[in-house]
Amino acid sequence: MAGYNHLYIPGPTNVPEEVRMAMNVCMQDMRAPDFPDFTKPLFQKVQKVFKNTTGRVFLYPSSGTGAWEAAIQNTLSPGDKVLMSRFGQFSHLWVDMAQRLGLDVEVIDCEWGEGVPVEKYAARLKADTAHEIKAVFATHNETATGVTSDIKGVRGALDAANHPALLMVDGVSSIGSIEFDQDAWGVDCAVSGSQKGFMLPAGLGILSVSKWALEAHKHAEYPRTFFSFEDMIANNDNGYFPYTPATQLLKGLDKSCDMILAEGIENIWARHNRLATGVRAAVDAWGLKLCAKEAKWHSDTVSAILVPEGMDARKVISRAYEAYNTSLGSGLSKVMGKVFRIGHLGWMNEGMVMTALSIAEMSMIDCGMDIKAGSGTGAAITHFTQNQIKSSAIAAE
Numbered sequence: 001m002a003g004y005n006h007l008y009i010p011g012p013t014n015v016p017e018e019v020r021m022a023m024n025v026c027m028q029d030m031r032a033p034d035f036p037d038f039t040k041p042l043f044q045k046v047q048k049v050f051k052n053t054t055g056r057v058f059l060y061p062s063s064g065t066g067a068w069e070a071a072i073q074n075t076l077s078p079g080d081k082v083l084m085s086r087f088g089q090f091s092h093l094w095v096d097m098a099q100r101l102g103l104d105v106e107v108i109d110c111e112w113g114e115g116v117p118v119e120k121y122a123a124r125l126k127a128d129t130a131h132e133i134k135a136v137f138a139t140h141n142e143t144a145t146g147v148t149s150d151i152k153g154v155r156g157a158l159d160a161a162n163h164p165a166l167l168m169v170d171g172v173s174s175i176g177s178i179e180f181d182q183d184a185w186g187v188d189c190a191v192s193g194s195q196k197g198f199m200l201p202a203g204l205g206i207l208s209v210s211k212w213a214l215e216a217h218k219h220a221e222y223p224r225t226f227f228s229f230e231d232m233i234a235n236n237d238n239g240y241f242p243y244t245p246a247t248q249l250l251k252g253l254d255k256s257c258d259m260i261l262a263e264g265i266e267n268i269w270a271r272h273n274r275l276a277t278g279v280r281a282a283v284d285a286w287g288l289k290l291c292a293k294e295a296k297w298h299s300d301t302v303s304a305i306l307v308p309e310g311m312d313a314r315k316v317i318s319r320a321y322e323a324y325n326t327s328l329g330s331g332l333s334k335v336m337g338k339v340f341r342i343g344h345l346g347w348m349n350e351g352m353v354m355t356a357l358s359i360a361e362m363s364m365i366d367c368g369m370d371i372k373a374g375s376g377t378g379a380a381i382t383h384f385t386q387n388q389i390k391s392s393a394i395a396a397e
């Protein structure tokens with residue numbers, strides 16, 4: 001098909017040209033004497049994106065799922081009691097991993113469309129005076145349902161109970177895009193991957209840990225090899241890796257961190273909020289609802305849009321792909337056929353969001369849904385024109 005294909009899935013996200021070009025280099029010797037000149041500053045840059053000033057980061061040649069596993073194996077022991085919650089496909093999968101690795105998982109099940117049950121966590125932690133719970137897990141941004149949870153609130157619950165449990169956060173679809181502050185929120189293990197907010201292809205598991213996680217590591221009894229902190233630290237401290245690193249991806253990561261830090265992390269959060277609010281204005285104007293049940297849970301990186309009962313969302317997704325060369329996100333597991341998703345994270349701007357909304361609108365109309373042409377897109381235009389970032393030309397007037 002002529003023209004670009006349009007990618008609006010919530011990962012992999014669009015890769016900026018600058019990042020793509022930064023990866024287009026000859027293969028390098030990862031044991032070369034000057035390799036640490038590249039890697040040591042890179043570790044520092046990645047830590048900045050997490051707002052982690054006291055701990056360190058680990059860059060694994062894996063996907064985000066590997067960083068989930070690394071966090072568990074390096075800080076906990078088989079049979080440890082942990083508190084988790086489940087309200088979407090990704091929080092479900094992390095629970096499943098914890099169970100399969102032999103943790104004693106206490107799961108709080110919530111409806112899909114809700115977020116981390118902070119009050120229930122608070123009550124549970126307060127009741128645990130013997131401190132049996134060794135870690136509390138929270139999925140910051142549930143990508144399947146477009147729900148963002150209150151991680152600061154979870155830290156508040158731990159502190160209110162004076163509870164020493166580690167705080168483990170899945171930030172795969174939030175970090176680098178929406179507010180995340182590892183230091184301020186006391187996050188011990190912050191998990192991410194390369195193909196979402198970091199605007200890279202898949203292939204890196206990115207784990208940022210606090211000094212307390214490094215302390216817990218000393219007593220953690222899981223056997224581990226590939227994800228071992230010890231092996232990583234021994235080599236990373238000299239700028240090297242215990243096995244072949246994904247050097248091209250590291251080159252790309254270096255560039256994407258430069259772009260993130262140059263735009264300013266707070267500016268990036270504001271951009272994602274502005275773009276997401278435009279998408280939500282469109283959803284309202286279409287007369288549709290988000291899967292996220294309350295405004296406090298609205299995600300600024302992905303919107304899961306419910307289609308009316310009796311309609312199959314997969315038809316809209318197929319239509320967008322076949323007729324308009326556009327990938328919208330599908331509904332996963334329990335919400336399959338009920339939602340289509342628009343990923344609006346990473347290398348994204350108003351024009352790209354307008355394309356997504358136009359194509360979603362056309363596809364819904366093509367599928368016979370009762371949607372007025374120009375309704376959602378019009379509402380988004382109104383939002384964007386009334387909430388502009390002042391360009392230098394406008395500012396100068």
Ligand SMILES: *Cc1c(COP(=O)(O)O)cnc(C)c1O
Pocket residue numbers: 011063064065066090139141142143170171172173193202
């Ligand atoms: C994408 C995603 C993952 C899984 O990451 P992979 O890189 O596919 O292993 C985990 N959690 C969340 C919230 C995600 O969005």
